[in-house]
Amino acid sequence: xxxLTQPPSxxxxxxxxxxxxxxxxxxxxxxGFDVHWYQHLPGTxxxxxxxxxxxxxxxxxxxxxGSKSGTSxxxxxxxxQAEDExxxxxxxxxxxxxxxxxxxxxxxxxx
Amino acid sequence: EVQLVQSGAEVKKPGESLxxxxxxxxxxxTTYWIGWVRQMPGxxxxxxxxxxxxxxxxxxxxxxxxxxxxxxxxxxxxxxxxWSSLKASDTAxxxxxxxxxxxxxxxxxGKGTTVTVSS
Numbered sequence: 184x185x186x187l188t189q190p191p192s193x194x195x196x197x198x199x200x201x202x203x204x205x206x207x208x209x210x211x212x213x214x215g216f217d218v219h220w221y222q223h224l225p226g227t228x229x230x231x232x233x234x235x236x237x238x239x240x241x242x243x244x245x246x247x248x249g250s251k252s253g254t255s256x257x258x259x260x261x262x263x264q265a266e267d268e269x270x271x272x273x274x275x276x277x278x279x280x281x282x283x284x285x286x287x288x289x290x291x292x293x294x
Numbered sequence: 295e296v297q298l299v300q301s302g303a304e305v306k307k308p309g310e311s312l313x314x315x316x317x318x319x320x321x322x323x324t325t326y327w328i329g330w331v332r333q334m335p336g337x338x339x340x341x342x343x344x345x346x347x348x349x350x351x352x353x354x355x356x357x358x359x360x361x362x363x364x365x366x367x368x369x370x371x372x373x374x375x376x377w378s379s380l381k382a383s384d385t386a387x388x389x390x391x392x393x394x395x396x397x398x399x400x401x402x403x404g405k406g407t408t409v410t411v412s413s
Contacts, residue, residue, distance in 0.1 A: 185338060196304065201356075203392070216397060217397065217398070217399070219399035219400075221339075221400075223339070226408060227402035227405070228389060228404060228405050229331075229339065229389065229391075229403050230399065231401050231403075234398075234399040234401070235399070240401065269336070272338065272339055272411055274341075274399065274400075276397040280355070280356060281353070281356075282341060282354075282355045282356070283329065283341040283344070283355075283396070283397075284341065284345075284395075285331075285338060285339045285340065285341060286338070287338045288338040288339065
């Protein structure tokens, strides 16, 4: 069981908006450690999507946005496209485990 | 171009040793951390540990402490992940990734090394 909890799957039609939650605790997200998001297509390297809760690396479309509140964070994807179909992971740091922790991953299906 | 190039796929038997590599280029290798992430078949990403090639400061996930060894040779800009005695449960894809620090995000990833352990 992952330290950060994500829904196993979400889905949406092209053009719609979806959100993926990442729930942590007082030893990670709630302790103020940053949350980052990755997009992972099977057979490829994970790609950094959002860092520091809400910042986007160069080249990532502004359809992707991140937010954080309390012990949770969220990734929002607007204007859903077929190419967004992938696994999405949140990541933070946990002071109790003294290490990086990932969420269990969320599979996004574009209907 | 900043990139991490990982060594090729490996097929090993239980009990054998293995060392896989991750070579950085396009940036100053000694000023960024290199982390290792495991993805078992059909499973999620698991952080294994991280090393700072500049001084070989290494941190391990409690889940992987004592199970693997992370090292680096800064003279050839290469980080390593090694096992002394593989188990079937080590079958996975292993990714290396660059990070600015232990608490930070991983901004550049290698393409992964597939390790298959089977008798």
